[in-house]
Amino acid sequence: MKIILASKSGVRKKILDKYKIDCEVVVSNVDEDEVKNSLLDEGADPRIISKNLAEIKSVKVSTKYPDRLVLGADSVISLDNELINKPKSRDEALKILKKLNDSVHFLISSVCISKNGSMIWNHTDSSELRMKNFTEEKLKEYLDKISTETLLAYGVYQIEANGLELFEYIKGDMESIMGLPVKDIINYIKQYKK
DSSP states (O other), rough: EEEEEEOOOOOHHHHHHHHTTOOEEEOHHHHHHHHHHHHHHTOOOOOHHHHHHHHHHHHHHHSSSTTEEEEEEEEEEEEEEEEEEOOOHHHHHHHHHHHHSSSEEEEEEEEEETHHHEEEEEEEEEEEEEOOOHHHHHHHHHHSSSSSHHHHOOSOOOOTTTTGGGGEEEEEOEEEEHHHOHHHHHHHHHHOOO
């Protein structure tokens, strides 16, 4: 069964490929900042924001591809229940790392499958990460290893690359932290086929 991935994330596509889930990519072009700001104005917490973004992406693409399963996904960082957004510059990336430095935060990954313009399944996974204590100099050194394009597309740490070195501990599924709780998706697709 071929699904549609409503995400431009190369990492998410690689995870699906690894598990031999046949998919084509159709980018949703949802204005994530607009959605986040609207939800924050309503007092939504990071978990709700992540779930809603995954659903909006999935449903938007699903309306254009009737009878196909469309997978939307979103990941957010929650620090003391405050939403930490992707950086828009290298300076902002440093500020985010300084905020996360020597503290525990949660990475929330949500997925949604839609068909015919309606959500038919969703799942949200939360992982706990504790960042080590680094000097500002060390944080700058870490950021220097990441291209600006990658940094702005995927956020302040690439767990699939050098990001592991930032953490004292990680409690959670690595693929979920990379943006896709794939085992839950596989379980749903198996049930769906029956």
